[in-house]
Amino acid sequence: MTAQELAEISEQVVACTRCPRLVAWREAVxxxxxxxxxxxxxxxxxxxxxxxxxxxxxxxxxxxxAHGGNRTxxxxxxxxxxxxxxxALYQAGLANQPTSTHPGDGLRVAGLYIAAxxxxxxxxxxxxxxxRASCRPYLVSEMAALEHLKVIVCLGAIAWQGxxxxxVELGHPTRxxxxxxxxxxxxxxxxxxxGCFHPSQQNTFTGRLTLPxxxxxxxxxxxxxx
Numbered sequence: 104m105t106a107q108e109l110a111e112i113s114e115q116v117v118a119c120t121r122c123p124r125l126v127a128w129r130e131a132v133x134x135x136x137x138x139x140x141x142x143x144x145x146x147x148x149x150x151x152x153x154x155x156x157x158x159x160x161x162x163x164x165x166x167x168x169a170h171g172g173n174r175t176x177x178x179x180x181x182x183x184x185x186x187x188x189x190x191a192l193y194q195a196g197l198a199n200q201p202t203s204t205h206p207g208d209g210l211r212v213a214g215l216y217i218a219a220x221x222x223x224x225x226x227x228x229x230x231x232x233x234x235r236a237s238c239r240p241y242l243v244s245e246m247a248a249l250e251h252l253k254v255i256v257c258l259g260a261i262a263w264q265g266x267x268x269x270x271v272e273l274g275h276p277t278r279x280x281x282x283x284x285x286x287x288x289x290x291x292x293x294x295x296x297x298g299c300f301h302p303s304q305q306n307t308f309t310g311r312l313t314l315p316x317x318x319x320x321x322x323x324x325x326x327x328x329x
Contacts, residue, residue: 106156108248113151125223146176152218159328164263166221173224187302195321218264259301
């Protein structure tokens with residue numbers, strides 16, 4: 104039933120129009136792409152999660168990139184953050200290839216499901232608290248549907264906060280709430296949360312996050328699901 108449940112959640116996500124500001128933004132971006140993407144069709148809809156229905160690891164990001172997932176139709180696909188993420192997943196043995204450019208590129212992940220706090224590209228990469236709350240039920244539903252889930256890898260502080268809030272709604276509150284940090288770990292109910300800096304260019308270009316640092320987090324996640 105897990106695959107069917109995830110498919111039903113995906114249909115709900117794609118049809119969502121809960122946040123007028125984000126609907127307007129994602130469509131405006133698609134209508135006026137930069138020159139490097141001129142003439143390419145844009146997805147310009149919310150993005151569902153994707154991956155292995157039998158996943159023991161859930162990766163939670165912030166939101167689709169305006170010219171990444173909002174263009175290609177798959178989270179972390181077709182942008183620099185995704186290039187970094189999939190290279191790390193490949194090195195950690197969780198993906199069959201180190202790059203992802205479009206949904207039909209042959210990428211497969213094993214034991215892993217990828218989702219986000221928000222499913223629409225937000226202006227300045229920053230959804231409002233109300234927009235995060237409006238989108239949270241989708242993350243809650245995906246967590247509940249992933250029957251073998253053990254580890255949640257949170258890419259950045261907003262993803263960490265969003266995952267904790269989703270777990271509260273699933274009946275797993277924590278007091279005090281654990282703090283985010285790269286390499287942070289926390290047990291929440293039956294799950295283990297792992298913190299990882301987001302693979303944004305702000306972090307990767309400055310060396311705040313290196314590929315070996317990210318690979319270490321995913322190797323830890325694999326060890327916890329073994």
